[in-house]
Structure formats: structure tokens, C-alpha cells
Amino acid sequence: xxxxxxxxxxxxxxxxxxxxxxxxxxxxxxxxxxxxxxxxxxxxxxxxxxxxxxxxxxxxxxxxxxxxxxxxxxxxxxxxxxxxxxxxxxxxxxxxxxxxxxxxxxxxxxxxxxxxxxxxxxxxxxxxxxxxxxxxxxxxxxxxxxxxxxxxxxxxxxxxxxxxxxxxxxxxxxxxxxxxxxxxxxxxxxxxxxxxxxxxxxxxx
Ligand SMILES: Cc1cc2nc3c(=O)[nH]c(=O)nc-3n(C[C@H](O)[C@H](O)[C@H](O)COP(=O)(O)OP(=O)(O)OC[C@H]3O[C@@H](n4cnc5c(N)ncnc54)[C@H](O)[C@@H]3O)c2cc1C
Numbered sequence: 001x002x003x004x005x006x007x008x009x010x011x012x013x014x015x016x017x018x019x020x021x022x023x024x025x026x027x028x029x030x031x032x033x034x035x036x037x038x039x040x041x042x043x044x045x046x047x048x049x050x051x052x053x054x055x056x057x058x059x060x061x062x063x064x065x066x067x068x069x070x071x072x073x074x075x076x077x078x079x080x081x082x083x084x085x086x087x088x089x090x091x092x093x094x095x096x097x098x099x100x101x102x103x104x105x106x107x108x109x110x111x112x113x114x115x116x117x118x119x120x121x122x123x124x125x126x127x128x129x130x131x132x133x134x135x136x137x138x139x140x141x142x143x144x145x146x147x148x149x150x151x152x153x154x155x156x157x158x159x160x161x162x163x164x165x166x167x168x169x170x171x172x173x174x175x176x177x178x179x180x181x182x183x184x185x186x187x188x189x190x191x192x193x194x195x196x197x198x199x200x201x202x203x204x205x
Contacts, residue, residue, distance in 0.1 A: 002061045004058065004059045005181050005185070006058060007149075009054040012152065013036075013186055014035055016035070017030060020038060020039070020047070036188045039189055043188070043191065051151065053151070054152045054189070055151050056181075057148070058147065060146050061145045064095040065138075065141075067170040067171045068081060070171045071162075071171060078150070079148055085131055087131075089121060089138055090118065092142050093142075095170065110141075114139060114141060117139050121135070121137050152189050159193055160193065167200070175201060176199075176201060179193055192204050192205040
């Protein structure tokens with residue numbers, strides 16, 4: 001899976017500070033280094049609506065349809081996903097879970113099933129079946145490309161729910177990658193979210 005940051009609100013933490021200070025008209029207290037303390041205070045007090053003034057857009061490639069189906073449940077994000085109705089899937093790749101890759105027997109079952117699905121897809125297209133119907137035989141493992149846009153409050157929500165210990169491993173890996181990128185670009189908005197030594201997202205405050 002690859003995660004690429006396509007777009008970001010310019011100077012997002014200054015935008016958030018400007019918005020937040022409008023509540024109490026305290027713009028006169030803005031300093032070159034004041035946003036860190038101010039934004040951390042907002043996050044700690046759960047005054048999270050102010051974070052909605054900054055946005056990010058990601059392109060995610062090589063992610064399974066099993067994972068994108070979980071992602072698109074997040075209604076406050078905006079999505080654009082490669083269509084299986086209009087794009088032929090014969091060259092698409094598949095995700096292989098580690099649990100299957102680690103077992104020779106399971107891997108043989110898995111790859112056999114994938115190959116059979118791909119062959120059925122090809123055969124259906126050759127019979128004149130439209131792509132939108134032939135795709136019904138494609139597995140959940142099929143990779144997809146998807147673009148996700150969301151404001152920072154919603155990104156925190158996605159990172160926390162999908163990065164949690166109980167989340168599925170592939171969508172958790174995505175949440176952690178998004179957290180790494182957002183921590184680089186808006187460290188104070190995401191300061192309280194960390195990746196634990198056990199490999200899931202935890203909130204520290
Ligand atoms: C570990 C895990 C297991 C899951 N298992 C299943 C499962 O077995 N079956 C299944 O169907 N789903 C499952 N889900 C998906 C889950 O039920 C949610 O659909 C998904 O996580 C989106 O969460 P959300 O509604 O909080 O977020 P979003 O849709 O991203 O919305 C963000 C927030 O906005 C608010 N909001 C959005 N829409 C509304 C609304 N209409 N009314 C009021 N408030 C709103 C809520 O506060 C919400 O938390 C699972 C999710 C996780 C993380």
C-alpha cells in the first residue's frame with residue numbers, strides 16, 4: 001500500500017489558531033510560536049470543531065477492496081475510487097495477508113482461488129459480459145486506488161477508530177501511515193495520538 005499526501009491547507013495550524021481565536025477575539029495574542037500551545041489546549045479541552053477549518057487529501061494505492069470498504073463507511077470523508085464498472089481489472093494486483101503468506105498450504109489455496117477468479121473474470125468478458133457484471137467474481141483481495149479528503153477533526157477520528165488495537169490490520173496500517181504524515185505537517189493537532197510499541201494508535205491525553 002502507498003499513501004501519498006496530495007493536498008493540505010496551507011499553514012494549517014495558523015488557520016486553526018486564527019479560527020479558534022475568533023471565539024474570544026484574542027488575535028492580539030498571536031505570536032510566531034503561539035499556535036502550538038493554543039492548538040494543544042483546544043485538543044486537550046476537546047474543542048475539536050475548530051480543527052474542521054483545515055483539510056488534507058490523500059491518494060491511497062495498492063489497498064484491498066476489503067479495506068476500502070471499511071474506509072468508505074466514514075461519512076464525513078470525501079472519496080473518489082477507481083471504478084470496477086469502467087476500468088478492466090485483469091491487470092489488478094491482490095493483497096496477501098501475512099497469516100496466509102506464512103503458511104505454504106494456505107498460500108496455495110489462496111493463490112489458486114485468486115487465479116480462478118481472475119480466469120473467470122477474463123472468461124466472462126470474453127463472453128461479452130460487461131465489466132460491471134464480470135467484476136462480481138473478483139475477490140475482496142483485489143487492490144484499488146482511492147482518494148480521501150477530510151478535515152483534521154475527521155482525520156483524528158479515522159486515525160483513532162481505524163488505528164485502534166481492535167481494527168483490522170490493513171486499515172490500521174493505513175491509519176498509522178496517515179498519522180505519521182499528519183504529525184509531520186500538523187504536529188500540534190495530532191500531538192496526543194501515538195503509535196504504541198504494540199503497533200496500534202493510542203491517545204495519550
Ligand atoms: C473495529 C471496528 C469494527 C467494526 N465492525 C463493523 C461491523 O461488524 N459491521 C458494520 O456494519 N460496521 C462495522 N464497523 C464500522 C462502524 O460501525 C462505523 O460505520 C465506521 O467506523 C464509521 O464510524 P463513524 O460512524 O463513527 O464515523 P463517520 O461516519 O466517519 O462519522 C464521524 C462522526 O460523525 C458523527 N456522525 C456521522 N454521521 C452521523 C449521523 N448520521 N448521526 C449522528 N452522528 C453522525 C458521529 O459522531 C461519528 O462518529 C466497524 C468499525 C470498527 C472501527
